[in-house]
Amino acid sequence: MSVLPDLAAIEALDAADPLRSFRNRFVLPEGVIYLDGNSLGAASSSALAELEQAARQEWSQGLIRSWNKAGWFDLGLKLGDRIARLIGAAHGQTVVGDTTSTNIYKALHAALALRPDRKVIVAESGSFPTDLYMAEGVVATRAGTSLKLEGVDAASIEELIDESVAVVLVNHVNYKSGALRDMAALTKRIHDAGAIAVWDLCHSVGALPVELDAAQVDFAVGCTYKYLNGGPGAPAFIYAAHRHHNHIQQPLSGWWSHARPFAMETTYAGAEGISRFQCGTQPILSLRALKGALDDWDDVDMQALREKSLALTDLFIALVEARCGAYGVSLETTRERERRGSQVSFAHENAYEVMQALIERGVIGDFRAPSTLRFGFTPLYTSYRNVWDAVIILEDILSSGIWKEPRFAVRTTVT
Numbered sequence: 094m095s096v097l098p099d100l101a102a103i104e105a106l107d108a109a110d111p112l113r114s115f116r117n118r119f120v121l122p123e124g125v126i127y128l129d130g131n132s133l134g135a136a137s138s139s140a141l142a143e144l145e146q147a148a149r150q151e152w153s154q155g156l157i158r159s160w161n162k163a164g165w166f167d168l169g170l171k172l173g174d175r176i177a178r179l180i181g182a183a184h185g186q187t188v189v190g191d192t193t194s195t196n197i198y199k200a201l202h203a204a205l206a207l208r209p210d211r212k213v214i215v216a217e218s219g220s221f222p223t224d225l226y227m228a229e230g231v232v233a234t235r236a237g238t239s240l241k242l243e244g245v246d247a248a249s250i251e252e253l254i255d256e257s258v259a260v261v262l263v264n265h266v267n268y269k270s271g272a273l274r275d276m277a278a279l280t281k282r283i284h285d286a287g288a289i290a291v292w293d294l295c296h297s298v299g300a301l302p303v304e305l306d307a308a309q310v311d312f313a314v315g316c317t318y319k320y321l322n323g324g325p326g327a328p329a330f331i332y333a334a335h336r337h338h339n340h341i342q343q344p345l346s347g348w349w350s351h352a353r354p355f356a357m358e359t360t361y362a363g364a365e366g367i368s369r370f371q372c373g374t375q376p377i378l379s380l381r382a383l384k385g386a387l388d389d390w391d392d393v394d395m396q397a398l399r400e401k402s403l404a405l406t407d408l409f410i411a412l413v414e415a416r417c418g419a420y421g422v423s424l425e426t427t428r429e430r431e432r433r434g435s436q437v438s439f440a441h442e443n444a445y446e447v448m449q450a451l452i453e454r455g456v457i458g459d460f461r462a463p464s465t466l467r468f469g470f471t472p473l474y475t476s477y478r479n480v481w482d483a484v485i486i487l488e489d490i491l492s493s494g495i496w497k498e499p500r501f502a503v504r505t506t507v508t
């Protein structure tokens with residue numbers, strides 16, 4: 094952005110925003126500029142209405158009958174198909190359930206089972222830590238397997254991919270820097286070496302268009318409580334390409350993944366299709382909130398979403414650099430639009446304190462150790478004016494030095 098916009102230009106951008114009306118669907122507190130929807134999405138009226146209906150009618154009145162009558166049993170499969178459009182997946186390949194961490198465990202095991210002669214898992218040292226912890230857990234259960242990391246065993250992930258590699262686990266958008274990987278190109282590189290590609294979509298689903306089928310991805314996992322707004326702890330999803338369905342072996346072979354769960358058979362027989370990735374009984378109230386949240390997504394044009402996301406992040410970068418550049422902030426997110434997710438990170442030596450001061454002033458972003466100020470831009474409920482106002486408050490906090498007050502240095506558990 095060469096010329097910085099003024100307030101009139103900002104208001105014109107909001108007036109012309111095709112996604113403007115979505116803001117009214119969300120319940121957000123007065124006086125808050127919420128730039129953390131990449132960590133916990135906002136509540137929408139339809140998510141809350143579904144939750145209320147599920148609790149007061151289906152549970153309270155329907156009781157056990159609701160497993161059939163309210164469609165509780167198939168909910169994970171139905172919601173998987175609702176997410177499918179957002180991740181470029183044909184129906185029947187996605188199921189909602191369990192956590193992203195658990196789903197990574199299942200996907201890595203399934204991938205290793207598809208490549209029995211290979212023993213290496215490749216991942217990124219800069220990946221969201223749970224991905225690495227789960228990969229370590231997988232390695233611990235399979236003799237001879239090992240984990241190789243980009244940033245430790247080689248500088249780039251491409252250098253690690255060879256004929257010894259069974260599976261590559263990658264984050265589509267990096268949780269900290271916001272860097273976006275080229276999914277199609279990297280998946281092709283992985284396949285050229287005969288390996289399996291597992292993509293973690295936690296920071297891309299609902300943030301930008303994702304095309305799993307077109308990129309011929311093997312497996313993918315993702316969160317629903319971030320950009321999808323499913324609510325705190327809403328279950329995750331897992332995708333498996335159709336071509337693998339007859340060969341899926343996953344270690345968490347609970348009764349929900351059985352071909353005939355209510356036959357109560359003594360031995361295991363895996364279900365056909367994506368059901369085989371289920372495990373046990375799911376948190377139905379959370380799934381119902383997610384169902385409401387996904388109703389909001391049905392009308393969203395993903396290209397318009399991406400354009401607004403990039404416009405918001407471009408604007409934030411330009412304004413912060415112009416107004417706050419003198420106060421020790423430096424950009425950690427790429428300026429290259431094609432390689433950027435929907436968040437912007439700035440490093441600051443006292444990032445923790447600065448973020449606490451921002452939150453006290455109603456600008457909610459988050460802090461990632463050791464020195465990252467992270468701001469997520471959710472196009473459905475963030476306006477250009479929000480960006481403008483947030484930067485004015487950040488400038489005030491940095492120029493006044495108010496963040497140095499001791500109360501901002503008190504550490505909490507969740508940052």
Ligand SMILES: *Cc1c(COP(=O)(O)O)cnc(C)c1O
Pocket residue numbers: 192193194195220221223224264268293295296316329
């Ligand atoms: C948020 C996030 C997770 C979270 O996993 P949970 O099991 O839901 O706690 C995993 N991977 C990535 C890349 C994330 O951003």
